[in-house]
Amino acid sequence: MATVLRSQCAFARVFVGKTGRILNNSTDLGTKITQETQSVTFYPRKYSNYAHSPFVHKIKEQYEFEVVKKPPEWTYVERLLPFENIPQLKPKDKYPSGFVPQKEESINLPYFLPRNKYHDVPIYLQLSHRGQRKISEIRKIEGDIWLLNDEVKALLKTKHQKYIETRVHELTRTIEVKGDYVNDLKEWAYSKGL
Template identity: 40%
Template sequence: MASLRIFARSKLSSILQNCRHPEFKKAASPVVLEIQKRWGSYQGSPKYVDPSKYTDFDISSDPKEWQYVERLLPYNVVPQPPTKEITASGWKPQNVKDENLPYFLPRTRNHMQPVFLRLSKRKVRKLTYITKIQGDIWKFESDLKEHLETKVKKPVASRINEPAGVVIFHGDHVSAAKQWLDEKGL
């Protein structure tokens, strides 16, 4: 690294000496000024007044053309999901709140199960978060933990945050937890 620095310094000094030559200054001075000009903010940038530099556009009021534009616009609200069938992506609707279960897991605002994988410690430690748990969180944790331990055939560590309604399992158990929630209808 030090040899590279010494090499760069020696070449830089010869370049700067050549820049002092009067003929080089005439040819290169606009380029040098452009390099030093700061374009970092909107306020410092030049204002374009000539409208010929802008893209031409037409305003149309034809409803047949407008339907192609509407397809590109985002929805104002999340559309209601289908209520009975399973979609092509494998998404299943949530069953009506089952009175036999002492816990309930509402869906997110996008109608997805609130099961997330979080990576920490330089993406080495994997944690499975299950949020929005209502009801008996301890029973929920013990039922899901039993299912995960039979699935992976080894003990699974967990942590419960009761006031927040969150259960954290150590390891990547997202797909197994979602499968168990689908079986329960949550």
């Protein structure tokens, strides 16, 4: 680094004050340097960023404002904000979206699927390998997970007339079913009252 710096300084000393024609490979070392032949080049100072340059002054803008506890326009904003808590379900005979609430008879079953905070059944589809591998997953199973596995296998085998591969994870309380059977499993869970 020091060698490079010294060579740059030596180069600068040779060409300091020379005219532009010297730098254009028309060197004439016998030329006498006079005040008229000297050219001075000013390089601008480099600042760390534009805000720190002397050309920018901090402009202080002051706005007149008034603090209001709850303005009348706030009601229009509140309508657009998401709910802090998911509201409790209002019991109806039939919901227009096709939603089926959890029934109380499901407590008597040897297994249980608790709903999530959006009141959905915890049955999901996992896609992997660019969508080529599809696995239906039942999560948050409470109770006899092996009995639930046997019932799911029997249900899908009778409906699709083929062998269904499943994998039971007792520690994570999940059952994985090879294939896309989410709709069938959700219909079965709704019919059981889960």
